Amino acid sequence: MSLVDVKDLTVEFGSLRAVDGLSFRLERGAALALVGESGSGKSTVASALLGLHRGTGARVGGSVHVAGVDVEAVSDEELRRLRGAKAAMVFQDPLSALDPYYAIGDQIAEVYRVHTRASRRAARARAVEVLDRVGIPDAVRRSRSRPHEFSGGMRQRALIAMALACEPDLLIADEPTTALDVTVQAQILDLLHRLREETGTGLLLVTHDVGVAAESVDEVLVMRHGRVVEHGPVSAVLRSPSHTYTRELLGAVPRVDAPRTGSTATDEVVLEATGLRREFGRGKRAFPAVDGVSLTIRRGETLGVVGESGSGKTTLGRMLVGLLEPTAGTIRYEGQPHTGVNPAVQMVFQDPVSSLNPRRSVGESIADPLRARGEKDEARIRGRVTELLERVGLEGAHYDRYPHEFSGGQRQRVGIARALAADPRVIVCDEPVSALDVTTQAQVVALLAELQRELGLALVFVAHDLAVVRQVSDRVVVMRKGRVVEEGPADEVYDSPRDPYTKQLLAAVPALDPEVAARRRAARRELAAA
Amino acid sequence: MTLFVRFALRRLLAALLVLLVLSIVIYALFYVLPGDPARLACGPKCTTAQVDQVRAQLGLGHPVYVQYAHFLHGLVVGTDVSTGVGTEHCGAPCLGFSYQNGEQVTSLLAERLPATASLALGAMVLWLVLGVGTGLLSALRHGGLTERVLTALTLAGNAVPVFITGILLMLLFVSVLGWLPFPSYVPLTDDPEQWAWNLVLPWLSLAILESAKYSRLTRSSLLETLAEDHVRTFRAYGVRERSVIGRHALRGAVPPIIALSALDLGTMFGGAVLTESLFGIPGLGKSLVDSVRTEDLPVVVGLVLVTGFFVVLANAVADVLYAVADRRVVLA
Numbered sequence: 001m002s003l004v005d006v007k008d009l010t011v012e013f014g015s016l017r018a019v020d021g022l023s024f025r026l027e028r029g030a031a032l033a034l035v036g037e038s039g040s041g042k043s044t045v046a047s048a049l050l051g052l053h054r055g056t057g058a059r060v061g062g063s064v065h066v067a068g069v070d071v072e073a074v075s076d077e078e079l080r081r082l083r084g085a086k087a088a089m090v091f092q093d094p095l096s097a098l099d100p101y102y103a104i105g106d107q108i109a110e111v112y113r114v115h116t117r118a119s120r121r122a123a124r125a126r127a128v129e130v131l132d133r134v135g136i137p138d139a140v141r142r143s144r145s146r147p148h149e150f151s152g153g154m155r156q157r158a159l160i161a162m163a164l165a166c167e168p169d170l171l172i173a174d175e176p177t178t179a180l181d182v183t184v185q186a187q188i189l190d191l192l193h194r195l196r197e198e199t200g201t202g203l204l205l206v207t208h209d210v211g212v213a214a215e216s217v218d219e220v221l222v223m224r225h226g227r228v229v230e231h232g233p234v235s236a237v238l239r240s241p242s243h244t245y246t247r248e249l250l251g252a253v254p255r256v257d258a259p260r261t262g263s264t265a266t267d268e269v270v271l272e273a274t275g276l277r278r279e280f281g282r283g284k285r286a287f288p289a290v291d292g293v294s295l296t297i298r299r300g301e302t303l304g305v306v307g308e309s310g311s312g313k314t315t316l317g318r319m320l321v322g323l324l325e326p327t328a329g330t331i332r333y334e335g336q337p338h339t340g341v342n343p344a345v346q347m348v349f350q351d352p353v354s355s356l357n358p359r360r361s362v363g364e365s366i367a368d369p370l371r372a373r374g375e376k377d378e379a380r381i382r383g384r385v386t387e388l389l390e391r392v393g394l395e396g397a398h399y400d401r402y403p404h405e406f407s408g409g410q411r412q413r414v415g416i417a418r419a420l421a422a423d424p425r426v427i428v429c430d431e432p433v434s435a436l437d438v439t440t441q442a443q444v445v446a447l448l449a450e451l452q453r454e455l456g457l458a459l460v461f462v463a464h465d466l467a468v469v470r471q472v473s474d475r476v477v478v479m480r481k482g483r484v485v486e487e488g489p490a491d492e493v494y495d496s497p498r499d500p501y502t503k504q505l506l507a508a509v510p511a512l513d514p515e516v517a518a519r520r521r522a523a524r525r526e527l528a529a530a
Numbered sequence: 531m532t533l534f535v536r537f538a539l540r541r542l543l544a545a546l547l548v549l550l551v552l553s554i555v556i557y558a559l560f561y562v563l564p565g566d567p568a569r570l571a572c573g574p575k576c577t578t579a580q581v582d583q584v585r586a587q588l589g590l591g592h593p594v595y596v597q598y599a600h601f602l603h604g605l606v607v608g609t610d611v612s613t614g615v616g617t618e619h620c621g622a623p624c625l626g627f628s629y630q631n632g633e634q635v636t637s638l639l640a641e642r643l644p645a646t647a648s649l650a651l652g653a654m655v656l657w658l659v660l661g662v663g664t665g666l667l668s669a670l671r672h673g674g675l676t677e678r679v680l681t682a683l684t685l686a687g688n689a690v691p692v693f694i695t696g697i698l699l700m701l702l703f704v705s706v707l708g709w710l711p712f713p714s715y716v717p718l719t720d721d722p723e724q725w726a727w728n729l730v731l732p733w734l735s736l737a738i739l740e741s742a743k744y745s746r747l748t749r750s751s752l753l754e755t756l757a758e759d760h761v762r763t764f765r766a767y768g769v770r771e772r773s774v775i776g777r778h779a780l781r782g783a784v785p786p787i788i789a790l791s792a793l794d795l796g797t798m799f800g801g802a803v804l805t806e807s808l809f810g811i812p813g814l815g816k817s818l819v820d821s822v823r824t825e826d827l828p829v830v831v832g833l834v835l836v837t838g839f840f841v842v843l844a845n846a847v848a849d850v851l852y853a854v855a856d857r858r859v860v861l862a
Contacts, residue, residue, distance in 0.1 A: 084767035096759035101781050111767045148858050
């Protein structure tokens with residue numbers, strides 16, 4: 001009997017059919033990835049495997065068998081015994097998936113004790129054992145830490161440890177690396193891979209990132225609108241996809257080895273920063289988030305800024321637009337020293353949900369820079385906003401709509417329109433596409449390139465995704481701990497990196513080809529062993 | 531742990547500073563502002579000569595800061611006060627002398643404190659049980675009939691003034707059912723059993739009034755934590771629903787309850803005026819009413835200071851408890 005056998009699964013929330021007649025099997029020890037964009041129903045399927053829809057009001061049809069248990073039919077008590085013991089979920093977003101009030105070791109011990117008759121002491125020892133196994137250094141001591149005392153990567157490891165505690169036959173990993181930096185992501189994927197080799201547990205990986213899937217599984221199931229689009233061995237699906245949607249999806253994934261096309265870069269310097277430094281905290285606790293960064297931005301070019309979380313790239317971006325006062329250093333706009341907010345340098349924020357006021361219509365938000373400039377003629381404001389909305393691919397009639405009526409991609413277009421309202425020469429984009437699905441991501445990137453070409457804009461593109469940065473940038477700076485470790489034309493930095501950190505970053509980028517992924521994994525293993 | 535101890539010390543030190551500021555403000559409010567404090571302290575029946583005598587005893591001829599320093603000195607180390615016929619030692623914390631009662635304010639209040647403390651602490655236990663209990667039930671039966679009935683009941687309890695709830699309770703339990711004695715205060719040290727029996731009705735009246743807040747707070751924080759990802763985690767790991775709610779969901783709802791309890795308890799230590807008057811409990815609330823009516827300034831000042839002291843203290847303790855409940859606070 002298969003480890004997982006899903007037949008004709010349907011899940012409905014009210015009138016919304018999230019999963020629509022899905023069937024698949026997963027054999028013991030095998031690994032399958034459910035790949036799809038947000039809203040494709042992939043996480044709903046993962047929850048259905050553990051019967052998590054029970055009691056939530058969702059209607060579930062079809063049949064789900066996991067490790068010989070009929071998830072739809074069994075009693076609550078039997079279902080409880082399946083969860084965590086035979087099939088365990090590794091959750092996404094590691095900060096909120098653990099209880100903030102208890103020590104991590106105690107939380108794992110609690111789960112272990114629920115399913116075994118182990119004593120408190122034995123359960124605690126087991127917790128330390130699994131924490132050690134997932135590579136938490138000094139596991140005895142660290143098992144007493146609470147979640148906030150762990151880094152993101154360590155919390156994700158702890159969640160994997162929790163899943164391993166009862167030696168389940170199946171691991172269900174729901175976007176296990178989405179919140180992590182690329183180097184940490186590689187470590188977690190390598191860990192999952194190693195554990196699978198050692199324990200022979202089956203893996204069901206839920207992810208929106210085709211690269212993550214290519215790194216980790218044997219089979220891929222592409223989902224869209226709750227249905228199977230394509231299902232097959234990972235190498236076949238990724239190399240020669242048979243379905244149009246899969247081809248589109250793969251086509252939209254930015255490749256770290258594909259250079260920018262259609263550059264509009266000139267030699268005319270617009271913005272120049274020298275020796276920028278910014279400290280946070282005071283006295284002994286002061287630390288520099290950005291420490292002596294100098295860069296130039298030219299008309300029509302895109303400068304990519306890459307780095308992991310905490311590298312200071314957002315702080316740098318905010319100083320460039322004047323939202324943060326530098327502790328030291330100068331910013332020159334068109335050769336003149338400039339302090340404070342400069343209308344000619346605008347910003348597009350990462351999260352289009354929280355960077356738009358939910359209580360004001362998008363038209364009003366876009367009109368803000370116009371009003372700030374002293375424009376008082378309502379008809380002119382409305383005309384200009386309509387023009388801007390159309391410019392970014394929305395409709396003028398959207399003026400009176402509110403942010404929640406738009407999709408993530410549309411909201412980001414609103415954010416871009418707002419930045420354009422001030423007629424800027426430079427736009428600093430802080431992770432403008434990292435909250436978006438790959439196909440939407442590609443559209444927003446295309447829009448930015450188009451605007452750049454037409455308006456001669458200089459763009460500063462701040463992102464942690466190395467592939468996206470390569471796709472859009474003429475030049476790249478790599479940041480680490482507030483400093484620039486490498487700077488140069490994008491092709492040079494990506495094709496022949498000089499700094500060891502840049503090399504490390506590039507080696508961690510998931511490859512779309514499973515064979516390349518396997519080679520890189522081997523290389524990382526050697527690097528780690530050396 | 532050292533981090534935690536440092537946090538607790540810092541918090542208590544801050545509370546001390548607040549108390550100092552509080553004493554300055556209150557002193558200024560009553561003694562420095564226009565009006566004749568000597569006349570007020572002495573009382574309406576005093577002759578001009580007596581008022582002059584009190585003025586001299588209070589040192590009102592000195593500069594303001596000297597007066598305050600004297601007052602603070604009395605608070606911290608004690609001082610000698612004049613009783614009108616002679617002087618007597620007034621030990622720390624000396625709040626002055628009530629000429630109308632012929633007694634030191636500190637001992638006057640100290641006599642009253644046990645009654646108020648009995649009322650406040652007992653009522654708090656009861657309102658926590660009632661409030662958290664109904665709040666828990668409301669959250670677990672979210673959207674159902676139980677929740678609506680409980681919400682209506684607790685809000686009704688909150689809306690009806692204590693002197694109506696109290697009278698209705700007395701009517702029911704004393705007159706009709708005869709289960710409880712007509713409340714009259716018996717000190718705990720005299721007879722613990724009678725103390726408790728006589729306080730049941732005052733406790734209940736106060737608890738019914740206060741529990742609505744706690745019920746709403748528990749319900750909303752619990753609904754919030756129940757929707758959190760870590761609660762889903764433990765459900766998905768087959769942890770029993772009882773433990774999921776008891777250990778993981780309810781735990782997250784505790785810190786705000788601690789914060790609110792401290793505020794309420796502090797205020798209540800200043801005297802629950804209506805409840806004390808209704809049930810004839812000789813507590814601080816009753817003193818406050820009496821001293822305001824007779825314009826007994828030293829007692830009013832003393833009471834306001836004592837109330838402020840308890841509110842500030844309760845909040846400092848609550849902050850420390852909050853940090854015990856949620857260690858992340860220490861780092862902030």
